[in-house]
Amino acid sequence: MDVHPPIVMPKLTSQPNPARDRLATADRIGVGAATLCAVHCALLPVLIGLAPALGLSFGGWVDFDQGFVVFASLLAATTLALGYRRHRAFHAWALLVPALALVWLGSFTRLHDHTWAHLAVMVAGGLLLAGAHLANLRLTHAARAAAER
Numbered sequence: 001m002d003v004h005p006p007i008v009m010p011k012l013t014s015q016p017n018p019a020r021d022r023l024a025t026a027d028r029i030g031v032g033a034a035t036l037c038a039v040h041c042a043l044l045p046v047l048i049g050l051a052p053a054l055g056l057s058f059g060g061w062v063d064f065d066q067g068f069v070v071f072a073s074l075l076a077a078t079t080l081a082l083g084y085r086r087h088r089a090f091h092a093w094a095l096l097v098p099a100l101a102l103v104w105l106g107s108f109t110r111l112h113d114h115t116w117a118h119l120a121v122m123v124a125g126g127l128l129l130a131g132a133h134l135a136n137l138r139l140t141h142a143a144r145a146a147a148e149r
Helices: 018-050 061-089 091-108 116-148
Strands: none
Touching: 018 061, 018 091, 018 116, 061 091, 061 116, 091 116
16 A cells, blocks of 8 residues: 555646736737728728718718727737737738738828728728737737646
């Protein structure tokens, strides 16, 4: 009969990490905002076309759109830079760089005339931006899971 008690390894549990949680929240906000941006860009031509029939008029939204692009760019660059420090993978950046190129092209060039080309560029850029946030979120989660093993 063995007199020694069995050795039980303590289970590693994830400790609360406010910085990591804020990064995940920022990425989730980025996914939502980028998706809403893509939906906004896809539906705005329909809304503008229906507005006169409904007795509505729109104007002065250029500053809002451009301000949102600047905010989305800063949020994405910040969260991806912080995420990269944790996971050391460029996958999210491979989506972010073309996304930012597209949304800036659509917002700050002649394409910002709300034509079909503007629509295509902004929707593609918004979806790539959401994809970059999702990739960063997954890479950060995978790096945390690997570190806990």
